Amino acid sequence: MVLPSLCQTAFAMLRHIEPILVLEQLGSTFFDTALQMVVRDRCANATYPDTHLSRESSQQKAMSDFYMTYNLIIQLTPILPSMVLARLSDRRGWRRAPIVVPLSGYLLSRLALLLVVLFGLPLEVMFGAAVLFGLSGGYCAFWPGVMTLASLGSTATERSKVLMKVELLYGMTGLVGSLVSGHLFLLYSSSLGHGTILLTVSTLLNLLAFIHSIVLLQVKQVPEPEQDSNILSHASSDVSVAAPARIDIVNVVLLFAAAMLYGSAVGGAIEILGVFVLKAPLSWSATQVGYGNAAGCMIFLTSFLGxxxxxRCVSDVLLILIGMMSFASGIYFMSFVTATYQFYLARSLNLFGLIPMPTIRSLLSQQVPASSCGTTLTALQLSLKFGGLAYIPAFTKIYQRTLDWFPGFVFLLSSILTVLGMIPISIIGCRSPQRRNYERIQGD
Structure with missing residues (x-):
């Protein structure tokens, strides 16, 4: 009797979103490390005769230019497909569509890089792979789809914690994958070059995730008790879980503004960080790159614990402010990093840097009905995408211009943007106490 029961429990767990998340994130961390090292190797001999740059500066410029174009494609092309998938999810009830379709794009992009390494194809092939990835909806559709399934499977009072658990699983998987990826990249045989085994495993993992989403994934929705629709959860939110007719438009706009400022700060800094660690004086190897990515993934755990x-003792608004302050301080210190141990000290200050975004998503999801949850979260993700069209080239060009005299200037700029993002969140905190007190009296 025990064995069949365990089998049923295991099968039920396999039908949740978590196994897909683990497979996809493992494949993605392997891919990210491989792409970073392949780009470095291909750009090693880049020259810019007209600019009189040194060899290292030329390599940094070539790498940052590649990532600027690659990331802009990934930011731009998913906009329309992700909206279509979100509407299919909300209007027609095809909740698995924002999961299944993007996973096909993940699979094709991983396969493309594998072919680039195996057959020595030009690195520009990855621009075409980025287009295919974007047309599938990419991360812009996949992550809101994951968050929508997690939101529908939880009550409003527990939603912040549930979404943070998803972030935790995503981060811990990334931690394991990053620790292993650098070592797998160095494995090769006489007929295979560096990165082939790593990319083969990455492709297989994404293939498994794609098949799993088609065959096993189940959508489950937890009914929301009526009394939860007009009262606040205890000390967990400053914005009431109201019916759509009572949406506070000002708060929604402020949440979007804060998310865009913070997303731009984080996205711009992380984009340059991958190039920054490959230059002197750090000059990281593939193994060190994996460890550095693992340090970033560790923040998922510390943010969840936070x-x-x-x-239990502060509101969601204060949670967001704590997370933003954590990231601002860490990325400010990163501006002056000249040794590997200083890098890890700077990352340690980012302990709670991942708290703001899932908490902002939680506040937004509590203010819309289930039928519009996917569209709202996708709209937020699209806003971040549009922001990327501005901050990606801006951060890249600023980094290239300041490379010789202050390469960490972009991290200082990121810290300033984070502080600016704290302003709209603080306004929400100032607007909330009166309504919060009223709701407590009503509850008593």
């Missing part, structure tokens, strides 16, 4: 501890 949510568990802080949500």
């Amino acid at each position: 949510v568990i501890v802080f949500r």
Whole structure:
């Protein structure tokens, strides 16, 4: 009797979104490390005769130019497909569409890089792979789809914690994948070059995730008790879980503004960070790149623990401010990093840097009905995409212009943007106390 029961439990767990998330994130961390090292190797001999740059500066410029174009394609092309997938999810009830379709794009992009390494194809092939990835909806459709399934499977009072658990699983998987990826990249045989085994495993993992989403994934929706629709959860939110007719437009706009400012700060800094660690004086190897990515993934764990501890005594607004302050301080210190140990010290200050975005998503999801949850979260993701069209080239060009005299200037700029993002969140905190007190009296 025990064995059949365990089998049923295991099968039920396989039908949730978590196994797909693990497979996809493992494949993605392997791919990210491989792409970073392949780009470095291909750009090693880049020259810019007209600019009189040194060899290292030329390599940095070539790498940052590649990532600027690659990331702009990924930011731009998913906009329309992700909206279509979100509408299919909300209007027609095809909740799996924003999961299945993007996973096909993940699979094709991983396969493209594998072919680039195996057959020595030009690195520009990855621009075409980025187009295919974007047309499938990419991360812009996949992550809101994951968050929508997680939101529908939880009550409003527990949603912040549930979404943070998803972030935790995503981060811990990335941590394991990053620790392993650098070592797998160095594995090769006489007929295969560096990165082939790593990319083969990455492609297979994404193939498994794609098949799993088609065959096993199940959509489950938890009904929301009526009394939860007009009262606040205890010390967990400053914005009431209201019916759509009572949406506070000002708060929604402020949340979007804060998300865009913070997303731009984080996205711009992380984009340059991958190039920054490959130049002197750090000059990281593939193994060190994997460890550095693992340090970034560790922030998922510390942010989750921060949510568990802080949500008992502070509001969601304060949670967001704590996370933003954590990232601002860490990325400010990153501006002056000249040694590997300093890099890890700077990352340690980012302990709670991942708290703001899932908490902002939680506040937004509580203010819309289930039928519009996917569209709202996708609209937020699209806003971040549009922001990327501005901050990606801006951060890249600023980094190239300041490369010789202050390469960490972009991280200082990121810290300033984060502080600016704290302003709209603070306004929400100032607007909330009166309504919060009223709701508590009503509850008593």
